[in-house]
Amino acid sequence: MTKNIEVAALSRVEGEGALYIHFKDGSVTHVELNIYEPPRFFEGFLKGRYFQEVPDITARICGICPVAYQMSSVQALEMALGVDISAEVRALRRLLYCAEYIESHALHVYMLQGPDLTGHESALSLAAVAPEVVKRALRLKKVGNELLKIIGGRSVHPVNVCVGGFYRWPDAAALRALIPELEWALEAARQTVRWAATLPYPEFEQDYEFVALTRADEYAIYDGEVLSSTGRRLRPKEFEKGYLEYQVRHSTALHSQTVEKQPYLVGPLARLNLNFARLRPATQAMAQEIGLTLPIKNPYRGLIARALELVEVCDTALELTRAYQPRGASRAAINVRAGEGMGASEAPRGLLYHRYILDKRGFVQFARITPPTAQNYARMEADLWAIAPTLLHKPHAEATQTCEHLVRAYDPCISCSTHFLKLEIVQR
Amino acid sequence: MSKPTVAVYKFSSCDGCQLSILNLEDELLELASVVEIAYFLEARSRVLPGPYDIALVEGSISTPHEQERIQEVRKEAKTLIALGTCATAGGIQALRNLIDSKRLAESVYPHPEYLQVLREATPVSQHVKVDYELWGCPVNKAQVVEVVQALLQQRRPTLPGYSVCLECKRRGAVCVVVAEGVPCLGPVTRAGCGALCPANGRGCYGCFGPAPHADMEAAAQTLLPLERYPGEVVHLLRHISNNAPAFREAAARMEMERGRT
Numbered sequence: 272m273t274k275n276i277e278v279a280a281l282s283r284v285e286g287e288g289a290l291y292i293h294f295k296d297g298s299v300t301h302v303e304l305n306i307y308e309p310p311r312f313f314e315g316f317l318k319g320r321y322f323q324e325v326p327d328i329t330a331r332i333c334g335i336c337p338v339a340y341q342m343s344s345v346q347a348l349e350m351a352l353g354v355d356i357s358a359e360v361r362a363l364r365r366l367l368y369c370a371e372y373i374e375s376h377a378l379h380v381y382m383l384q385g386p387d388l389t390g391h392e393s394a395l396s397l398a399a400v401a402p403e404v405v406k407r408a409l410r411l412k413k414v415g416n417e418l419l420k421i422i423g424g425r426s427v428h429p430v431n432v433c434v435g436g437f438y439r440w441p442d443a444a445a446l447r448a449l450i451p452e453l454e455w456a457l458e459a460a461r462q463t464v465r466w467a468a469t470l471p472y473p474e475f476e477q478d479y480e481f482v483a484l485t486r487a488d489e490y491a492i493y494d495g496e497v498l499s500s501t502g503r504r505l506r507p508k509e510f511e512k513g514y515l516e517y518q519v520r521h522s523t524a525l526h527s528q529t530v531e532k533q534p535y536l537v538g539p540l541a542r543l544n545l546n547f548a549r550l551r552p553a554t555q556a557m558a559q560e561i562g563l564t565l566p567i568k569n570p571y572r573g574l575i576a577r578a579l580e581l582v583e584v585c586d587t588a589l590e591l592t593r594a595y596q597p598r599g600a601s602r603a604a605i606n607v608r609a610g611e612g613m614g615a616s617e618a619p620r621g622l623l624y625h626r627y628i629l630d631k632r633g634f635v636q637f638a639r640i641t642p643p644t645a646q647n648y649a650r651m652e653a654d655l656w657a658i659a660p661t662l663l664h665k666p667h668a669e670a671t672q673t674c675e676h677l678v679r680a681y682d683p684c685i686s687c688s689t690h691f692l693k694l695e696i697v698q699r
Numbered sequence: 700m701s702k703p704t705v706a707v708y709k710f711s712s713c714d715g716c717q718l719s720i721l722n723l724e725d726e727l728l729e730l731a732s733v734v735e736i737a738y739f740l741e742a743r744s745r746v747l748p749g750p751y752d753i754a755l756v757e758g759s760i761s762t763p764h765e766q767e768r769i770q771e772v773r774k775e776a777k778t779l780i781a782l783g784t785c786a787t788a789g790g791i792q793a794l795r796n797l798i799d800s801k802r803l804a805e806s807v808y809p810h811p812e813y814l815q816v817l818r819e820a821t822p823v824s825q826h827v828k829v830d831y832e833l834w835g836c837p838v839n840k841a842q843v844v845e846v847v848q849a850l851l852q853q854r855r856p857t858l859p860g861y862s863v864c865l866e867c868k869r870r871g872a873v874c875v876v877v878a879e880g881v882p883c884l885g886p887v888t889r890a891g892c893g894a895l896c897p898a899n900g901r902g903c904y905g906c907f908g909p910a911p912h913a914d915m916e917a918a919a920q921t922l923l924p925l926e927r928y929p930g931e932v933v934h935l936l937r938h939i940s941n942n943a944p945a946f947r948e949a950a951a952r953m954e955m956e957r958g959r960t
Contacts (some may be wrong), residue, residue: 282744285714309711309762309792310816316794321928324938327904331791331939334715334837378721382742393743395731405728413724424895426722427715427837428906431899439900633928684714 276662276671283383283393285335285684290674292659299659304652304678317638322348322607322629323434329625329640330428333684335378338371338419339618340640341432342493343625346614348434350508351629353610354603360436362591365493367422367432368616369588372492373415373456374426375619376577376584379682380463381408384574387676388470404466407459411581414449414456418588421445436602446592453589460581461557467578468561473673475658476568479650480533481541482514484617490542490549490583492617498545499535500566507615510624516641527646534649537621538681539576540567553586554579570654571680577619607633618643620682644683651681703752703851706738707782708772710758710765711792711820715837716783717741717757723840730844733851749775753850755843759785761792761820773827778850781823782843784836784939788908791836793820793942822942831856836906836939839891859890862910863903867894875902882922884935887913887945904938909945919953930957 276292293301313332317325329344330337342364349356356364381404382394391397398405416426422441423429431437484495485504497505497513505513514535516527529535543550544566550558558579567576609631615624621643628637654677662670707717721742723730730736737747754776760769773779781787789796796819823829833842842858849856859866863885867874875881875897883902885894891907909915922932936950 280740282740283742285741287709309765311711311761311792311820312795312798315798316791321931321934324934327938328791331713331715331836334713334718337713337715374722378718382721386744392745395728395736395743396745398728398731402728409724409727412722416722416724424899425837425892427718430895430901433901 274667276659276667276674278671278675281675281678283386283679285333288678288683290655290678292655292662292674294659294663297663299656302652302655302659304648304655314638314640317627317635320635322352322627322633322635325627325635325638326432326434327428327430332640332642334427335375335684336371336618336620337428338367338423338432339616339623341429342368342616343614343618343623344627345432345434346494346507346616347612347625347627348614348629349612350614351610351612351627352434352605352608352633354435354605356436356603357599359596359598360601360603361493362594363422363437363441364432366588366591366595367419367429368492369584369591370415370418370422372580372584372619373588374412374419375415376581377408377412377415377463379619380467380574380577380581381405381411383682384676384679387672387679388472388571388574407462411456411459411463414452417449417452421449433602435605436600438601440597440601443595443597446595450589450592453585453592457553457582457585457589460578460585463581464557464561464575464578467575470574472569472571472574473676474569475571475654475661475677477570477654477657479540479568480529480535481544481566482535482537482646483541483545483622484615485546486549488549490546490551490554492584494614494616497615497622499529500541500545507624508613510613510615510641511626514624514641514646516645526648527641528649534653535646536650537643537646538573539580539619539621540570540573541621542617543567543576543579550579550583551586554583557582570677573680573682577682607631618684620644620684621647642684644681647681647683651678651683702733702735704735704737704747704749705753705755705847706749706751706772706776707736707741707755708738708757709741710756710769710786710823711761712758712783712785712790714741714757716785716835719837719840720755720843723844726844730847734847750777751775752777753847754779755782756780756786756823757782759789759792759820759822760817760826762816764815766817766826769823769826778830779823779827780831780833780846781829782833783838784834784906784908784943786823787832787834787943788822788940789820789942791939791941794937795820796942797937820942833858834889834906834908834940835891839893842891860911861890862886862913863888863890863892863894863897863907866890866892867897870894870898872898875900876921876925880925882925882927882931882935884918886921887915887918888940902935904935905946906939908940908943913945915945915949919949923953
């Protein structure tokens, strides 16, 4: 019989967390996903900042998905200020988001979760036996980072995004020069799907409430309505009518649940299950090739969803890059006014919601940020409760690995789960 | 001879500087062949026991636990490198150092008693001896390679000691202060990013911290008349590098003077 499972420092996740499962007399008595990542109080120090400073600050919540934080915040602030962005700006923001997906998904598929499924402790050790796989991963990741750099100036914490649009249009020739690499990336993404389909996923299924943005005309990433597998459909400004946050003792992250007090799942599985019909033909063809059946209810198979999304974003990025023709002003003029605005976008690891209240001079009076990992927390713990009894008779090392792998499969971004602690800022 | 060992640690931060190491797509496998990546939780599960030749430390010190842990990291490390502006100055989260501690306790946070945080988020050098500092939010990954390479070759690393203005001129960007009247911290900010913000038509917000010998007084005189909203220059200083002494003190002076007029 296995001993208690205790992982004091989870590896291959972004941020710091620990995992505890206690057994007594053959049953599970305690499950705890403990976040000891220090709280960084972002919502506190956003108060009093000028609206245009916000996307530069919120980017710093997460070094892996800064674009997501910029995209949700600029949409919320544009709503508060009554700013309409041009079609060209929206297209360029979608392209920037594709770049972040390529970088983040390539990292997670090959370097964070991939080693669990190939029996390695890291991509570095995988490289010793399958160098071509790791080289593909690195080159794919690099294409995403190069695209981020051309549009945003740098790949981590890009500097070109602002409320109203972009500080300036990226160089069209530099973007076009990346087309051959993007064509290679699309093919590499297809190979990633084929590779992902061969991996040995643990058997484990749960009934999830999936929640993701949705649109009628495209696979929603940049914006959309909030759709649940229960059929609930909300506009981003109604998000808090469906989903609530609460605090638990063992974690510095707030946890989320639905108004019916149910845990729910955001992220690639939710997106794929809810929006499969909106995927591009290139992506659907790959799903067909590997014989994918929906819905996917096994969290470990989120890797397959990420691989398919890699095809989706590479194909989208190619189309947007080929069509890129900067026209007119790169940012809308803004008449500063008081207001409230909400914005939601799909970070690589799931739905990311922001809400701000501005005073009449454009300074932030209130900020709320609900990151994807916080929304998945309750679901991750529920999964651990469900899987723990099946581990009782497994060797301890294997049981521990199964649990760690489960948490990693969620691609938790623990550093982004720690900042909705509300504080009053008082100037000294 | 065995390979030198490298350990990468995370404290209070966003992971972006560690990611800059993983973003060394062209060099990562080669790097792993000349050094032993002995401890790097974000990248690998395997942990080799210390002591380590090189410790790369991301993040600021903001909890009692981190305060103890950084002492352990120092004991285990022959050379300790502070990686990025959180580690060198406290980072964006040091903005909370400006929050009154009484109000912190009375905050609207539902259960503040669950949290264990120090009153201030502080740089690594406030706790232990730091051998090299790499500024930036995030760090410039070429500088990470340069420092590690220099250590392996037993030479001093070459890092810029001048301001962003010089990088801006070198790349032929138009000065946003002169041409557009946009407040820009370029003159007082350490080079290293390649003058990204001015090249994108906006003002620098100081990610790489104060340049050595930055003339804060001259910058204040030039930039304050250009403010587009009240307090803009103070906000620029109280941004990523808010807790770097030169920026912190200049911002405090400006606020005091504004209070007087």
